[in-house]
Amino acid sequence: MRNAIRMFGLVSVLALSACGGGDSSGTDFKKFVGTWQATSGTSTTVCPGYDAFTDTVTGNVLWSMGVSSDLVQTVAGSTCPIMADVSGSTASGIPGQACTGSDGAGGLSTVTFAAYTFVISPDGHTAAENASGTFTYVVSGATLLCTFNETASYQKIGN
Numbered sequence: 001m002r003n004a005i006r007m008f009g010l011v012s013v014l015a016l017s018a019c020g021g022g023d024s025s026g027t028d029f030k031k032f033v034g035t036w037q038a039t040s041g042t043s044t045t046v047c048p049g050y051d052a053f054t055d056t057v058t059g060n061v062l063w064s065m066g067v068s069s070d071l072v073q074t075v076a077g078s079t080c081p082i083m084a085d086v087s088g089s090t091a092s093g094i095p096g097q098a099c100t101g102s103d104g105a106g107g108l109s110t111v112t113f114a115a116y117t118f119v120i121s122p123d124g125h126t127a128a129e130n131a132s133g134t135f136t137y138v139v140s141g142a143t144l145l146c147t148f149n150e151t152a153s154y155q156k157i158g159n
Contacts, residue, residue, distance in 0.1 A: 027086050031124050032063045032071055034159040039126075041152025045135060047144055057129075057152040063118075069094060073118070082116055091118040093131070107139035111148075118154075127154045 041057035059075065066072040069083035071091050080099030084091035093116025100110040113133040120127045131150040136143060 027070075027088070029065060029070060029086060030159075031089070031120055032086065032091055032118070033065060034063060035157050036061050036063065036127060036154040037157045039153045039155050041129070041150065043148060043150040043152075045146050045148045047135075047146035057150060060157070061154070063091070080111060082113065084116065084118065089120045089122075092116065103137075103139075105139075107137055109138075110134075110136045112136070125156050127156070128152070129154060 037060050038057045042054050043057055044052055044054045046052045062074050062076075064072050064074070066083055070086045071084045073082040073084060073091075079101060082093050083097060084093045086092075093113050095114060096112065097116075098110055098112040100108060103109055111133065112135075113131060115133070116129075116131045118127055118129050129150065129152045131148070133148060135146040135148055137146070138144075
């Protein structure tokens with residue numbers, strides 16, 4: 001899934017991360033903010049009529065303070081930020097978030113999140129990510145609707 005999101009190109013989220021989401025509950029967003037490196041994980045995409053495709057989750061994600069949500073997660077090379085609200089040590093993506101972009105070859109892809117969580121462990125240095133949703137690909141009038149599930153582990157490598 002993360003590779004599917006990367007096809008949308010370079011992300012620009014300055015407007016999303018310029019201001020932080022307000023929180024009167026005292027939740028410490030700083031424990032999320034920073035760069036997290038994938039240490040393990042897989043993303044599986046299933047499309048009708050095709051074999052399931054499983055890919056290894058690699059690379060880094062960056063968590064920043066949000067404007068219309070507590071946090072925003074971005075991935076280098078993607079224009080699909082994930083907006084999340086925080087409760088305790090869990091950042092939960094806002095269901096129904098969708099990103100649409102061109103594949104550069106005449107097709108149009110849309111990623112829609114059904115569920116997303118990023119849970120920081122008590123040590124504050126590792127986290128577990130779970131994501132699911134749909135991936136719709138439209139080319140030459142034909143539409144292919146696929147599902148994806150991703151599970152990954154991360155280690156914080158910078159603030």
